[in-house]
Amino acid sequence: MGPANLALPADGSRFIADYLIETPLDPAQVAEVMAGEQSCGTFVRVEGETDQLRERARAVVTGIDVLESVDEPSLPNAWQQRQKIAGPYHRARVRIAFPVENVGPNLPTLAATVAGNLFDLGEVTGLRLLDVALPAAYRRQFDMPKHGIAGTRRLTGVGDAPLLGTIIKPNVGLSADETAALVGRLCEAGVDFIKDDEVCANPGHAPLEQRVRAVMRRVRDYQDKSGCRVMVAFNITDELDAMRRHAELVEREGGSCVMVGMNWCGFSAVQSLRRSTPLALHGHRNGFGMMSREPLLGMSFAAYQSMWRLAGVDHLHVHGLNGKFSEFNDEVIESARACLAPMAGDDAVMPVFSNGQWAGTVRPTFDAIGSSDVIFLSGGGILAHPDGAAAGVASLRQAWAAARAGIALDEYAKDAPELRRAIAFYGAKLK
Structure with a gap:
């Protein structure tokens, strides 16, 4: 509607x-x-x-x-x-x-x-x-995003291109050192953004304090070597005092972003967190389906995001086109457009596309929203690429370059081997 x-x-x-x-x-x-x-x-x-x-x-x-x-x-x-x-x-x-x-x-x-x-x-x-x-x-009487689109770009050093990223997989089970090793490989692969899964916050097998310290050592080492500032969204979802402590730890370790499961923390906790940390707030909407899937009950994402933006988040998840979840593509598109629409001046937030995303979903995403102001997360689309994670990242960059230039994906892939392999591999799996 x-x-x-x-x-x-x-x-x-x-x-x-x-x-x-x-x-x-x-x-x-x-x-x-x-x-x-x-x-x-x-x-x-x-x-x-x-x-x-x-x-x-x-x-x-x-x-x-x-x-x-x-x-x-x-x-x-x-x-x-x-x-x-x-x-x-x-x-x-x-x-x-x-x-x-x-x-x-x-x-x-x-x-x-x-x-x-x-x-x-x-x-x-x-x-x-x-x-x-x-x-x-x-x-404007409510909280504004502390970073939003422009600030997120400054923190990562990414100009006008989309931020390409991925999610720590396996979701849970990796130790702090194993997580850090994976982050190091992903940094080397060329991602701009890495985030925890929503179900991994402070587990016994990888306590958050240990994980933050181990991961940020790898991120700092990569930045010293390459000059690239990879943004990691650590999942600090918890009660408010714990979230404040976790955010302070991330800040001390040189991090730039934390992630919050908004629905389970609530408006007041996220507002208080926003006011106590200079870090970018990555808003994860897990649980939104219980508010939205019945057409005559709950709320649309347009209403949902308008309220959460008042809590001062900088990024909001919108799912992805042709993804693995239940939403129709037009719902995802409307959600992304809502995030990008200003409410009062420069207060747009970055829509986060995820779930089932790969090089083949880039063009419909760009054509639908006409913007590169997105965080585009690809788990299997990077980590499962047959030539490795670096090739997976390259295939995404090539797909975005093709979309922005208005060149058909297959045509662009003739001179882009990573993209060509992605089309053959993921395209066959989707048939």
């Missing part, structure tokens, strides 16, 4: 949330219930809810687009059963404007306002948050 026109009031007094709802009731009536529930109202007018207060604090419905109707509800609903309410079930797109003063620069409360109890309303058999639009001045 494409973006709606979320026209903000000129005075910056309200922010807008865009929803898809399903209900057996009149969608206009339900929209008013939503607006009241998430501002100053409840199911009946209460003492103290004066006209003046409502004028100042009540959310208002700014748009309703009635869509199709269906015979069966998307989700069960005990309230409707008790009321003996049946279908048909009407779907509609609803836009609601909330007063900025109701929330202030409070990210958890902003999330509770645009989402929160709305998902539990008895009037709906489906509700999905599609997008959130904030006035620029209000957005």
